[in-house]
Amino acid sequence: MADPAQIIVFKRRGKWSLKAAEIDQIFADQSAAIKAGIELANERGKNGKPSVVLLRKSKDEFRKIWTYGVDSYPPSVAELSAGGAI
Numbered sequence: 001m002a003d004p005a006q007i008i009v010f011k012r013r014g015k016w017s018l019k020a021a022e023i024d025q026i027f028a029d030q031s032a033a034i035k036a037g038i039e040l041a042n043e044r045g046k047n048g049k050p051s052v053v054l055l056r057k058s059k060d061e062f063r064k065i066w067t068y069g070v071d072s073y074p075p076s077v078a079e080l081s082a083g084g085a086i
Contacts, residue, residue, distance in 0.1 A: 004050040004051050004052040004067060004068065005020065005021065005044065005049060005050070005051045005052070006020070006051070006052055006054055007019070007020040007037045007040055007041050007051050007052070007053045007054065008020070008037075008053075008054050008055075008056055008062070009030070009033045009034050009037050009053065009054070009055050009056065009065070010055070010056035011030070012026075015027065015028065016028070016029060016030050016032070016033035017033065018033045018036050018037050018040070020037075020040060020051075023040065031080075034053065034055070034065060034066075034080065037053040037065070037066070038053055038065070038066045038073070038074070038075060041053050041066060041067075041068050042068060042073050042074075044068065045068030045069060050067075050068045050069055051067075051068050052064060052066070052067045052068070053065040053066040053067075065080070
């Protein structure tokens, strides 16, 4: 099985961005960008394209937030908070 496609959440010019192969979207806050990333990853996974949501902490540092088929959907606020995402 191929590696899951990446959906990356990161801060750019004071706004939060969501970047994937087919999307580049801006959000006012981190939690909205993460929620949109997880929803996109879940939809892709249901369509046979498993995806992982990554939070870019720095230029070379990423942290996995959510993976289709591994993590619960929808994730609880407690699950996201425990991982330091929000």
